[in-house]
Amino acid sequence: MSNRCLLSLRVRLRPSSLRVNLRPYSTAPMWQNPIPATFLRGGTSKGIFLHRDDLPPERAEWPRIFLGIMGSPDKEHGRQLNGMGGGVSSLSKICVVAPASPAQKAQGIAVEYTFVQVGVRDSSIDYSGNCGNLSSVIGVFALDEGMCALPPPSATHMTVRSFNTNTQKIIDTTFPVADSLAALDLPEASIAGVPGKASTIVMEFVQPSGARTGKLLPSGSSVDLLEIPISPSETRTLRVSYVDATNPTVFVSPNDFSNLAFEEYTLGSSSTAAARVSEILELIRQRGAERMGLDPSAQAQPKIAVLSAPDKTEAAEGADIVVHALSMGVLHRAVPMTVGLCAGVAANVRGTLAWEIVQQTRAARGEPHGEGMVRIKHPSGVVDVGAEFADDGTVKSAKVVRTGRRLMKGAVFW
Known part of the structure; x- marks a missing residue:
């Protein structure tokens, strides 16, 4: 029997709920195709969001899945028509998200995630950096998927703290909530490159210096x-x-x-x-x-x-x-x-x-x-x-306003 026949779709009956559970009944190691996924816009980027548990435990197996999801490589045309990619780097992205470890939870972190930049015309899979735009909706995805505690019934906003494994940095996202879900469609803010208005998402990178090199000025000089x-x-x-x-x-x-x-x-x-x-x-x-x-x-x-x-x-x-x-x-x-x-x-x-x-x-x-x-x-x-900045010149935080939108939830073929 094909893996696709072993999938079930279970939707909570509460009309406002967006928590959709799509999981294989089989736990066989022949990896599932399709894979449960969510398609989100964050800022001026779009990407596929996956649960880490829905991927093989061996990371060496991930690239072939990510390339298949995005429709890469598309050397001749660069359009990624065989996948979810859009032919440019800002539309060829994946986030792999998991609940925080006990040690991370002790620091107030709710989820951790790995950002993946997928090549368009080639087979490159890059884990070297983070995506600020998609980072803005990590908290939204975590709340939708039940990876973090629900906000109190009276709450109007919620902050989710996440840990980015690429840069080993903490990011806080604050967004409006209604009925214990992220409310993304309020006409509050507009951002360049995206039509219309949507809910304000405040994204704050905590101690952002030295994301890859360990230093704010890696050469030691300003110029x-x-x-x-x-x-x-x-x-x-x-x-x-x-x-x-x-x-x-x-x-x-x-x-x-x-x-x-x-x-x-x-x-x-x-x-x-x-x-x-x-x-x-x-x-x-x-x-x-x-x-x-x-x-x-x-x-x-x-x-x-x-x-x-x-x-x-x-x-x-x-x-x-x-x-x-x-x-x-x-x-x-x-x-x-x-x-x-x-x-x-x-x-x-x-x-x-x-x-x-x-x-x-x-x-x-x-x-x-x-x-x-x-x-x-x-x-x-x-x-x-x-x-x-702190008094000693170190960068305490960097912040920006973004917006986001849910685009699709279901399963993606690779």
């Missing part, structure tokens, strides 16, 4: 000089900032791309000149990875982002800094949230490229630099990110 070959006859010295907060990121300035087709590149041109900019950015990212002690062949980490000052109109509208970020080698249509948070932290660290730009922008508006919230302009709009 480093990096020599990069621009052409066979030209080598250029660039100013870069290596910052590791929520995810390690290499920050560069477009001023160092003079005489190159950077603006053409940001507009999505496929010209040879724009393609060369992409190649140079990837080379910078790889050199930055080496300087940060990371694997330069892992495309997911570190990230790379180009920082620039807002123009007069953007500055008048309150933007402090402009960010063009790449993910898996592709220019992102919206700033990845961990990059945005990292930029927000960097903007409050004296001497970094982000700090210089924000300081100059605010001085031009006649505003004090200060600490706290930073307004980032990116290709899809703006986002406000915040950072809180």
